[in-house]
Amino acid sequence: MVKCCSAVGCASRCLPNSKLKGLTFHVFPTDENIKRKWVLAMKRLDVNAAGIWEPKKGDVLCSRHFKKTDFDRSTPNIKLKPGVIPSIFDSVSHSQEHSYSVMDSPKKLKHKLDHVISELEDTKKSLQNVLNREKRFQKSLRKTIRELKDECLISQETAKRLEAFCWDWCQESIEQDYIS
Numbered sequence: 001m002v003k004c005c006s007a008v009g010c011a012s013r014c015l016p017n018s019k020l021k022g023l024t025f026h027v028f029p030t031d032e033n034i035k036r037k038w039v040l041a042m043k044r045l046d047v048n049a050a051g052i053w054e055p056k057k058g059d060v061l062c063s064r065h066f067k068k069t070d071f072d073r074s075t076p077n078i079k080l081k082p083g084v085i086p087s088i089f090d091s092v093s094h095s096q097e098h099s100y101s102v103m104d105s106p107k108k109l110k111h112k113l114d115h116v117i118s119e120l121e122d123t124k125k126s127l128q129n130v131l132n133r134e135k136r137f138q139k140s141l142r143k144t145i146r147e148l149k150d151e152c153l154i155s156q157e158t159a160k161r162l163e164a165f166c167w168d169w170c171q172e173s174i175e176q177d178y179i180s
Helices: 032-042 106-150 156-179
Strands: 025-027 060-062
Touching: 106 156
Parallel strands: none
Antiparallel strands: 025 060
8 A cells, every 4th residue: 555645735746756856754753751752743633533643553644844954964875864753744734634544424415425425327318418409400400401302402412411510510510418
């Protein structure tokens, strides 16, 4: 599973090419005092527990939340200096949490689902209206072509060509309406 930065509003993900881009990920300290300082610096709330968020095993922060001077670059593996506290965070409201870290309540999910179903039903009705309009248009066009042919205003050959052209045009029109 791809590790994601735990900071609110940060979209950094630990991918194979992250290190090449200069992005590193750091697990929370085991020292409870330092870990608490990291959590407080993040200002992330736990909406499920109505308090301050607590990191779980495997949660990480990315290097974007630390100053350049916070890193020990004397070894091949970039590490944080002992005791450093993350200090770079975007000012984001606490209600904005990672969508994958806080699930909506079943009631809210049901409301979202009902909304999507309603939009889908509206779209189906709209699609049916467009298809019905296209059918009426085709009928009207065929009737006009037949009348022109019956009045000898166009030849049998022209009538056939017009019907073929109109059929192709209507089909292309329908496809373009639903592709775009």
